[in-house]
Amino acid sequence: MSLEFFEPVDEAIFGVSSLLPKQVLGKRIRIHTKRLGFPELQDGVRIALFGVDENRNGFFTSTSYEMDEFRRQFYQLYPGNWSLEVADIGDLPRGKTPEDSYFGIMEVCIDLRKMNIIPVIIGGSQDLTVAAYRSFENNNHLVNIVSVDNRFDFSKDEDLISGKSYMSKIIMETPSYLLNYTNIGYQSYLIAQEELDLMEKLFFESIRLGSILENNRISEPVFREADIASFDMKCLRSSADGTYSNGYPNGIDSRTICALSRYAGISDRLSLAGFFDLPNNILFHKLLAQIIWYFIEGVNCRFGEYPVNTSQKFKRYTVPMSDREIIFFQSKISDRWWIEIKNENYLDNKLKSNTLLSCTHQDYLDACNDVLPDRWWKATKRG
Numbered sequence: 001m002s003l004e005f006f007e008p009v010d011e012a013i014f015g016v017s018s019l020l021p022k023q024v025l026g027k028r029i030r031i032h033t034k035r036l037g038f039p040e041l042q043d044g045v046r047i048a049l050f051g052v053d054e055n056r057n058g059f060f061t062s063t064s065y066e067m068d069e070f071r072r073q074f075y076q077l078y079p080g081n082w083s084l085e086v087a088d089i090g091d092l093p094r095g096k097t098p099e100d101s102y103f104g105i106m107e108v109c110i111d112l113r114k115m116n117i118i119p120v121i122i123g124g125s126q127d128l129t130v131a132a133y134r135s136f137e138n139n140n141h142l143v144n145i146v147s148v149d150n151r152f153d154f155s156k157d158e159d160l161i162s163g164k165s166y167m168s169k170i171i172m173e174t175p176s177y178l179l180n181y182t183n184i185g186y187q188s189y190l191i192a193q194e195e196l197d198l199m200e201k202l203f204f205e206s207i208r209l210g211s212i213l214e215n216n217r218i219s220e221p222v223f224r225e226a227d228i229a230s231f232d233m234k235c236l237r238s239s240a241d242g243t244y245s246n247g248y249p250n251g252i253d254s255r256t257i258c259a260l261s262r263y264a265g266i267s268d269r270l271s272l273a274g275f276f277d278l279p280n281n282i283l284f285h286k287l288l289a290q291i292i293w294y295f296i297e298g299v300n301c302r303f304g305e306y307p308v309n310t311s312q313k314f315k316r317y318t319v320p321m322s323d324r325e326i327i328f329f330q331s332k333i334s335d336r337w338w339i340e341i342k343n344e345n346y347l348d349n350k351l352k353s354n355t356l357l358s359c360t361h362q363d364y365l366d367a368c369n370d371v372l373p374d375r376w377w378k379a380t381k382r383g
Contacts, residue, residue, distance in 0.1 A: 006090040017075040026075030032090040046084035051091035054101035058125020065123040065278040073289040082300045102131040109135035121274035127166040129230040142179035149232040203382040216259045221358035229264040229273045258294045265298020268306030303334045319367045
């Protein structure tokens, strides 16, 4: 799928930004328009935004997200003190079938990532995460997916790809490149017990809605290990997206979703993000513009700590426990923490060497109190 197949941004939308101050994003980023042509990407562009209108396997098959309305709001924002370049490369046309759309998205993501550009998919339904995942199939490492969603998106029918069951497709594909799946924001009354049992059986991770609302910082180590961040905007509380049609009375608020987006961006490992199942109303268009702004802000603030090199700028702590000894590392630059997992802890030794798993300061304190961190335990079982 060549990048030249993208539909340009409507000139009318681009023209609106011409009436705004010269500092706004609409005048600072590279935009694909019919008049200007496709932007040059290989001379410094770090993030490429593009719209997708593929929801035939989603919850709301008759609803298309109004990308032009999002752009009106996004172009009006002022950039931070960013040293990176951002491009809006337009909209990817819908394929004849959903499978054609999956293939096109996969090819585009492969092409962009080859140029060290982070694709940011906007629109469509969350089953497009399957296409994003497949773009990693030729990589040399296993893939971690973090999904911000009020459900786990499992299904009993492993052959069905949909916004509700796309994770089943990813889990069942062979060969499998999935190392870990983490859900952030699930709501217990929307989850079947069988799904909870499957999460435990596969040693996947999850953070309940109440926990993430109480302290969104606990998501940072999770995003730090992610290759893909997939945001299902049905996770938002209805007061945050401005309507009850797509949301629920309980959910993630606007402040928290922006924080999660920033944590995703700041992850040195993350190289693809998608924002799916988007409601159409003016309040949400403004919110999504800010969510994307915070993602870009996060990318700009990356610390360059992946892969981790502990030979310098790291403090090493050895914690003796009652049945084992665990080693922690703390960055002198970011103050973030990692825990060492030795290769003999892995059941089939997939990673072949000692590795570092991101963790929190609380994990270190728990180990000092002879409490084994849950992330460490699941990672050793999952390996």
